[in-house]
Amino acid sequence: MAQLPAGDVPLGDGVIRRLFRRPPADIDPSSWQQVLATVPWIAALDDARAQRLRKLAARFLRDKAITPIGGLALDDADRTTLAALCCLPLLEFGAEGLHGWSELLVYPDAFRVDRSHVDAAGVMHEWEDDLAGEAWEHGPLVLSWADVTADLASPRDGCCVAVHEMVHKLDALDGVLDGTPPLPRAWQREWARDFQQAYDGFVDRVDRGLHTRIDPYAAEAPEEFFAVCSEYHFSDPARLARELPTVAEHLLRLYGPSPFARA
Numbered sequence: 001m002a003q004l005p006a007g008d009v010p011l012g013d014g015v016i017r018r019l020f021r022r023p024p025a026d027i028d029p030s031s032w033q034q035v036l037a038t039v040p041w042i043a044a045l046d047d048a049r050a051q052r053l054r055k056l057a058a059r060f061l062r063d064k065a066i067t068p069i070g071g072l073a074l075d076d077a078d079r080t081t082l083a084a085l086c087c088l089p090l091l092e093f094g095a096e097g098l099h100g101w102s103e104l105l106v107y108p109d110a111f112r113v114d115r116s117h118v119d120a121a122g123v124m125h126e127w128e129d130d131l132a133g134e135a136w137e138h139g140p141l142v143l144s145w146a147d148v149t150a151d152l153a154s155p156r157d158g159c160c161v162a163v164h165e166m167v168h169k170l171d172a173l174d175g176v177l178d179g180t181p182p183l184p185r186a187w188q189r190e191w192a193r194d195f196q197q198a199y200d201g202f203v204d205r206v207d208r209g210l211h212t213r214i215d216p217y218a219a220e221a222p223e224e225f226f227a228v229c230s231e232y233h234f235s236d237p238a239r240l241a242r243e244l245p246t247v248a249e250h251l252l253r254l255y256g257p258s259p260f261a262r263a
Contacts, residue, residue, distance in 0.1 A: 024062035027054055027080055034077040035084055040155040041234055042084055044259035049091055056087035059095050065103045072108040072145055082106065085148065085162035086141070088234060089170055092256045093181075097170050103140040110144045133161040135168035137177055151235075156260065158215060158236045167227040179222030181254070194246045199225045202244070213243050233258050 032054060036043050042050060060083035068074050074082075082104060090097040110132055132147035147161045174182040179199070180192055199222055205212055206219040218228035232240035233251040237258035241248040252258075 022062075024055075024058035027058050027061070028076060031077045031080040035081050038077075039081055039084060039152060041088060041160070041259045049256070053084055053087055053091060056090055056095060056098075057083040060087055060098060063098060063102070067103060067105050068145075069105055069107045072106060074106065074145075078145075081152075082143070082148070082162065085160070086166045088160075088163055089166050089230060089255055092254065093170065097166075097173065100173060101136075101138075101140060101169060105140050105142045106148075107142070107144050109146040133165040135165040135172075137168075137172050141165050141169060156235055158232050158239065160231045160235055163234055164227045164231050167230045168223060171223055171226060177223050179224075179226040181226075183254075187253075191250055194250060195222065195226065198244050198247045213239055230255070235260070237261050 036050075042053060045053065057080060061079065064083070066074065066079050066082060086104070087098075131142075132144045134142040136142070143162060143165060151157075151160050151162070168177065170181045171177050171179060174180070179195055180188060182188075183191060199219075202212065202214065202225065203219045206216045214232060215228050218225045229240060229244060229247050230251060233248065233255055237248065237260055240251070
């Protein structure tokens, strides 16, 4: 059976009817101006990429519920800021990166989650983590508003929690959270080879207690390595290029140039 174009729905009498989804409403100009004034990564984009990001953010606002938690109040400009930050990693990848989930939960501050793990001896370990963000593989994206605003105040420190968690969503699009986003086959092989080599070397340095200029949290797992390095691509690309040049080249290809590339 021939595959129908996206949006075409077969009916019982053989008629095919195309379903149209309403286009996202344009972002209010005053809200967008506030984003440009308060989000350094976006203010540093050239006009063409800023307009592309604006369209992606409008799609985000149409498709995702943004739910404040614990008495937090978010105005239109705050919601637009969140949408734009989450869409930064999609500037080249496109709106396909928004598939597979429907809600952004925003806490006022870091939030606590219960963890558990059974070790090789069968012993259950339980603990609590305070998190700035979390991406559920088949559920919402979760952010701390306090950490988002802290990132905006220090945009060149290698941190952007919204980018970090959105990268996990991008990573999970192929069904496996493993530090490799969906890519053309040849590039995917190169990516897997180069990232594994870089990750192994980074983990070795951390395990030996050597100083690293990249956050050692990147050694936790391949998916965290991808997400942390992505933060540096946007917030300190020069450091990433010095410390992990092969990784930096792949991220440049995936995301396009960092807004701070010329700084």
